[in-house]
Amino acid sequence: MSQPAVVPVTIDDIAKAAGVHPATVSRALRGVSGKVSPDKRAEIERIARDLGYQPNAVAASLRTKQTNIAAIVVPDLGNPLFGPLVQGLEQALRQQRLLCLVVQTPAAAEERRELIVALANRQVSGLLILAAECDDPMLEAARQRALPTVLINRGTGDRHFSSVVSDDRESVRLVLEHLAGLGHRAVAHVAGPAVSSTGRARREAFVEMSRALGLGPCPVVEAKAFTRAAGQAATMQLLDSGAQGSLPTAIFAANDLIALGTLDVLRQRGLSVPRDVSLVGHNDMPLVDLIDPPLTTVRVPVEGMSAQGAALFLEHLRDPALAPSTRVLMPELVVRSSTAAPTAA
Incomplete structure (x- = not known):
């Protein structure tokens, strides 16, 4: 019954x-x-x-034109970096009675713009975008709709939006000084895609700082995405571009997923990490301490980015006229077994 x-x-x-x-x-x-x-x-x-x-939340939103829903826009739900970031943001905003809606970024530019328009039409209170691209149509759509927006993990440098980022130049400095201190002089960089601010910033810092430290040769190849498969393709390009005798003794990958792709190819070519090639990643995503060998990597301040990103977002909700600002947090190098002195050193 x-x-x-x-x-x-x-x-x-x-x-x-x-x-x-x-x-x-x-x-x-x-x-x-x-x-x-x-x-x-x-x-x-x-x-x-x-x-x-x-x-009745729907009725209230019709009166106030606000839903108390924060949209968290994530570029890749399969990337282990973003889970802890989303979790930290959701917990902080829920304490302020905001419900979080998590959406994944479409690949096509027009679909990215349409996503923001759809969120605006559903009267979300604002956006937290975890990885916008340079000249991203999502940002222009957010600007046109006057949506309170905070960028987290990647900034744009255009001063239109507030952002909370890790210091990419400091990341590169930590990596290169660590490798140079071990005796490496031939260090390669598998860079992230140039359309991302992090990929571009780490690449530019790598080129500048490797020269300042007197290292060389220091080739750079670009991975087309922050993925393991893209890391494999870029590493094959790197290894095929020079003779065996001129291979780098160390490789710095723009993120940990790219580093995993690099490790795959090094093993396929019969090269051992770190005996033949030292390897460094970036982000310190979950479980990289459990691979063989455990990965030396740059730890980004995930908890700090989540906490400050949520706080900055709430400030913009309270004051829509608040001027954009950028908060830069410091990373740290986590040294594990994937780096060692070069065998010839």
Whole structure:
């Protein structure tokens, strides 16, 4: 036998129980100051709890043009870096009574723009974009719709949006000084895609700092994505571009997934890490300490980026006219067994 449908409690029900007009109940439950006495508000709130009243979020959004929903836009749900970032953001925003909607970035430019338009049409309160590309159509759509937007993990440098990022130049400095200290002089870089700010920034810093340290030759190849497969393709290009005797003694990969692809190819070519080639990644994503050998990598401040990204987002919600700002957090190098002195050193 089926259970009878539960009829939701309405403001009219509360008003009847409290002996007041429904408008008074609405003001009391919305916390409108100066309209309802403290004693009457407390009585109305008690009756609402006793009756099991649940506010209608859809109706409230129609009144306020706000849904209290923050859209978190993630470029690749399969990338282990983004899970902890999303978790930290969701926890921080939920404490402020914001519901988070997580969506993955489409590949096509027009679809990226349409995604932001669709989110705006559904009256999300704002956007937290975890990995925008340079000249990303998502950003132009967000700007046109005047959506409060905070970029996390990647910035644009155009001062249109606030961002919370890890210091990419510091990352490269830590890696190169570590490798140079071990005695490496021939260090290669498997760079991230140039369309991303992180890929571009790490590549530029690598070229500049390897010269400043007097290293060389230091070839650079570009991975077309921050993925293991792209790392494999770029590493094959790197190894095929020179004679066996001129191979680098160390490789710095732009992220850990690229580094895994590099490790695959080195093994296929019969090269051992770190005996033949030292390997460094970036991000310190979960489980890279469990691969063989455990990966030396740059740890990005995930907890700090989540906490400060959420705080900055809330500031923009409270003050839509707030000027954009950038918060730069410091990474750290985690040295494991994938790096060692070159055998010839």
